[in-house]
Amino acid sequence: MKAAVLHKFGDTxxxxxxxxxxxxxxxxxxxxxxxALENVDKMxxxxxxxxxxxxxxxxxxxxxxxxIGMLDDGRLVGFGGVKAPYGAMAEKTxxxxxxxxxxxxxxxxxxxxxxxxxxxxxxxxxKWAAKLRPxxxxxxxxxxxxxxxxxxxxxxxxGAGRVVATGRNEKSIKQVMEFGADAVIDLKxxxxxxxxxxxxxxxxxxxxxxxxxxxxPTEVLIKSLIPGELRMSKPIRLIQIGEKAGATIxxxxxxxxxxxxxxxxxAAGITPEAMGEATNQVWDLLRADKLRMDIxxxxxxxxxxxxxxxxxxxxxxxxxx
Numbered sequence: 001m002k003a004a005v006l007h008k009f010g011d012t013x014x015x016x017x018x019x020x021x022x023x024x025x026x027x028x029x030x031x032x033x034x035x036a037l038e039n040v041d042k043m044x045x046x047x048x049x050x051x052x053x054x055x056x057x058x059x060x061x062x063x064x065x066x067x068i069g070m071l072d073d074g075r076l077v078g079f080g081g082v083k084a085p086y087g088a089m090a091e092k093t094x095x096x097x098x099x100x101x102x103x104x105x106x107x108x109x110x111x112x113x114x115x116x117x118x119x120x121x122x123x124x125x126x127k128w129a130a131k132l133r134p135x136x137x138x139x140x141x142x143x144x145x146x147x148x149x150x151x152x153x154x155x156x157x158x159g160a161g162r163v164v165a166t167g168r169n170e171k172s173i174k175q176v177m178e179f180g181a182d183a184v185i186d187l188k189x190x191x192x193x194x195x196x197x198x199x200x201x202x203x204x205x206x207x208x209x210x211x212x213x214x215x216x217p218t219e220v221l222i223k224s225l226i227p228g229e230l231r232m233s234k235p236i237r238l239i240q241i242g243e244k245a246g247a248t249i250x251x252x253x254x255x256x257x258x259x260x261x262x263x264x265x266x267a268a269g270i271t272p273e274a275m276g277e278a279t280n281q282v283w284d285l286l287r288a289d290k291l292r293m294d295i296x297x298x299x300x301x302x303x304x305x306x307x308x309x310x311x312x313x314x315x316x317x318x319x320x321x
Contacts, residue, residue, distance in 0.1 A: 002321070003062045003090030004303040009047030012307050013063045013089070015300060021086045021094040028071065028095050030079050034113035035067035035088045037298075037306065037317040057084045064088030064319075066117075068109040076103040078112060089300065091321045104283045111286060114295045114316040115150075119282045121266070122151035122210065125239040126158055127278070128269035130208040134159030137203060140181070141221060142212030142244055144172035146293065146316050149179055151210050153291055156180040160208075164201045166217065172314045179292065191220050198224035209238040215246020222251065225259040233260030241266040 004013040043049035066080040067088040081099030103112045138155045143165030165181040185197045294315040298306045
C-alpha cells in the first residue's frame, strides 16, 4: 500500500510503498479516507514533541495519529489508537478494538477529519473551563488560525454578547469579521497602541479570554487589564490554549492582585462525560451547517510538498489517500 513514511526524526515523510497492515488479535483494519495535517504531526516527526519517542517508537513508520476511515462493514468512523509503524496517513491502518466512534450520517469524511478536533479545542475552554454565560464579552487572542476562527463562531453560538478578536493577517482578519467578530485588533501595532486598543474594545471589561498565542502579545494584553486606580475588579477568566507567539511570558504580581485575572489551562473542567457531550454537540453543529472552515484537500502522493508549505493562513489541510 502507499503511505507517508518517516525514516528518521527531522526528515520529511516520503510517499512510498509500505507493507499492508495485518490485524492481530483484538485489532481492526481501517480503510483510511481522510486525515487532517496538524502542527503536532510535524512536531512529532521532527522529534521535538515530548511524546515523539512514544508515538513513533520504531522507524521507519507512517505518520499521523488519527483520522476518518471505513471499516470492513462499510461504517464511516473516526479512529485513533494507532501504533508504530502503522500511522494514519496511509491507505490502510490498524487500530485496537474500541478505538473508533461512528461518524453521524450527513457528515462527510473530509469535514469529519477537519472540523471536530479544532472545534473541541474552542468548545471545551469556552463551555467547561470558562463556563461562558450568555451576554458575556469574549476576547479571542489569536483568532486567525483554524481554531481561533472556530472559537469566534462557537462563542457566538454559545451566546456571547460581544466577541473581540486579534490577528495579523489582513485577509484572515476580514474573514474573522465575517464569522461574527464584533471587532478585530491588529497585533502588528505598537505595544502602546495595542494597550489602547485592548482597553477601548473591552467596553465594560472582558469576561473570558481564549489565548492561542501566549508570548509577547499576551504580555501586552495582560498589561492592559491592570487598573490605573484602586478598585474592585470583576473576574476575567483567561484560558491558555496555545503558544504560537512564545512558550513563556513575564507576569507581574499586580497583574494578578488588582486586575481580577484568573488563569486556567485549556483542559480545565474536562471529564469523560464532558468529552461525550461536547463531541455530540460538535456533530450537531456540523449537521446543522453552523460552523465554517477553509479546507484544502491534498492527495497523499503530495505529502512531501505540503509538509514543507507555510502558506496555510488559517486553512485546514486534509490528506486524502
